[in-house]
Amino acid sequence: MNLSILIVIASLVVFxxxxxxxxxxxxxxxxxxxxxxxxxxIFFKSPQGKRLSTFINETKIELRKVVWPTxxxxxxxxxxxxVAVVIVxxxxxxxxxxxxxxxxxxTN
Numbered sequence: 001m002n003l004s005i006l007i008v009i010a011s012l013v014v015f016x017x018x019x020x021x022x023x024x025x026x027x028x029x030x031x032x033x034x035x036x037x038x039x040x041x042i043f044f045k046s047p048q049g050k051r052l053s054t055f056i057n058e059t060k061i062e063l064r065k066v067v068w069p070t071x072x073x074x075x076x077x078x079x080x081x082x083v084a085v086v087i088v089x090x091x092x093x094x095x096x097x098x099x100x101x102x103x104x105x106x107t108n
Protein backbone atom coordinates (compact mmCIF):
# COMPACT_ATOMS: atom_id res chain seq x y z
CA MET A 1 0.00 0.00 0.00
CA ASN A 2 2.84 2.39 0.78
CA LEU A 3 4.28 1.79 -2.67
CA SER A 4 0.97 2.62 -4.33
CA ILE A 5 0.77 5.89 -2.36
CA LEU A 6 4.32 6.77 -3.41
CA ILE A 7 3.48 6.08 -7.06
CA VAL A 8 0.39 8.33 -6.87
CA ILE A 9 2.43 11.11 -5.25
CA ALA A 10 5.21 10.74 -7.82
CA SER A 11 2.67 10.86 -10.65
CA LEU A 12 1.12 14.03 -9.24
CA VAL A 13 4.54 15.64 -8.79
CA VAL A 14 5.49 14.86 -12.39
CA PHE A 15 2.14 16.20 -13.59
CA UNK A 16 2.24 19.50 -11.68
CA UNK A 17 5.95 20.30 -11.40
CA UNK A 18 7.05 18.77 -14.71
CA UNK A 19 10.61 17.82 -13.65
CA UNK A 20 11.06 15.71 -16.79
CA UNK A 21 10.42 18.68 -19.05
CA UNK A 22 7.41 17.12 -20.77
CA UNK A 23 6.25 19.82 -23.12
CA UNK A 24 2.72 18.78 -23.90
CA UNK A 25 -0.09 18.27 -21.48
CA UNK A 26 -0.99 15.04 -23.28
CA UNK A 27 2.19 13.32 -22.12
CA UNK A 28 1.73 14.57 -18.59
CA UNK A 29 -1.86 13.32 -18.47
CA UNK A 30 -0.89 9.95 -19.93
CA UNK A 31 1.93 9.58 -17.41
CA UNK A 32 -0.47 10.50 -14.59
CA UNK A 33 -3.05 7.96 -15.77
CA UNK A 34 -0.44 5.21 -16.11
CA UNK A 35 0.82 6.00 -12.61
CA UNK A 36 -2.70 5.85 -11.18
CA UNK A 37 -3.45 2.54 -12.92
CA UNK A 38 -0.20 0.99 -11.68
CA UNK A 39 -0.85 2.29 -8.15
CA UNK A 40 -4.38 0.87 -8.28
CA UNK A 41 -3.14 -2.54 -9.40
CA ILE A 42 -0.53 -2.62 -6.64
CA PHE A 43 -3.11 -1.52 -4.08
CA PHE A 44 -5.61 -4.22 -5.04
CA LYS A 45 -2.89 -6.89 -4.66
CA SER A 46 -2.21 -5.73 -1.07
CA PRO A 47 -4.17 -7.07 1.93
CA GLN A 48 -6.03 -3.77 2.30
CA GLY A 49 -6.98 -3.87 -1.37
CA LYS A 50 -8.23 -7.43 -1.07
CA ARG A 51 -10.35 -6.43 1.95
CA LEU A 52 -11.76 -3.49 -0.03
CA SER A 53 -12.53 -5.78 -2.97
CA THR A 54 -14.29 -8.25 -0.65
CA PHE A 55 -16.27 -5.40 0.92
CA ILE A 56 -17.37 -4.12 -2.50
CA ASN A 57 -18.47 -7.61 -3.58
CA GLU A 58 -20.42 -8.15 -0.35
CA THR A 59 -22.04 -4.73 -0.79
CA LYS A 60 -23.20 -5.70 -4.28
CA ILE A 61 -24.72 -8.91 -2.88
CA GLU A 62 -26.55 -6.95 -0.15
CA LEU A 63 -27.84 -4.41 -2.70
CA ARG A 64 -29.48 -7.24 -4.63
CA LYS A 65 -31.44 -8.13 -1.46
CA VAL A 66 -32.88 -4.64 -1.03
CA VAL A 67 -36.58 -4.29 -1.77
CA TRP A 68 -36.85 -1.03 -3.68
CA PRO A 69 -40.13 0.92 -3.56
CA THR A 70 -42.32 1.03 -6.62
CA UNK A 71 -42.79 4.22 -8.59
CA UNK A 72 -46.27 4.69 -7.11
CA UNK A 73 -44.96 4.33 -3.53
CA UNK A 74 -42.17 6.80 -4.25
CA UNK A 75 -44.57 9.39 -5.70
CA UNK A 76 -46.97 9.05 -2.75
CA UNK A 77 -44.18 9.33 -0.17
CA UNK A 78 -42.69 12.35 -1.92
CA UNK A 79 -46.11 14.02 -2.01
CA UNK A 80 -46.64 13.41 1.71
CA UNK A 81 -43.23 14.87 2.52
CA UNK A 82 -43.92 17.96 0.41
CA VAL A 83 -47.27 18.52 2.16
CA ALA A 84 -45.59 18.11 5.57
CA VAL A 85 -42.88 20.62 4.62
CA VAL A 86 -45.48 23.18 3.53
CA ILE A 87 -47.46 22.71 6.77
CA VAL A 88 -44.34 23.12 8.93
CA UNK A 89 -43.27 26.17 6.89
CA UNK A 90 -46.67 27.83 7.41
CA UNK A 91 -46.56 27.02 11.14
CA UNK A 92 -43.06 28.50 11.49
CA UNK A 93 -44.13 31.59 9.53
CA UNK A 94 -47.06 32.11 11.94
CA UNK A 95 -44.81 31.63 14.99
CA UNK A 96 -42.25 34.05 13.55
CA UNK A 97 -44.95 36.64 12.82
CA UNK A 98 -46.29 36.27 16.38
CA UNK A 99 -42.86 36.75 17.95
CA UNK A 100 -42.11 39.70 15.67
CA UNK A 101 -45.40 41.27 16.74
CA UNK A 102 -44.54 40.63 20.43
CA UNK A 103 -41.08 42.18 20.06
CA UNK A 104 -42.57 45.25 18.37
CA UNK A 105 -45.09 45.59 21.20
CA UNK A 106 -42.35 45.38 23.83
CA THR A 107 -39.96 47.79 22.10
CA ASN A 108 -42.55 50.47 21.25
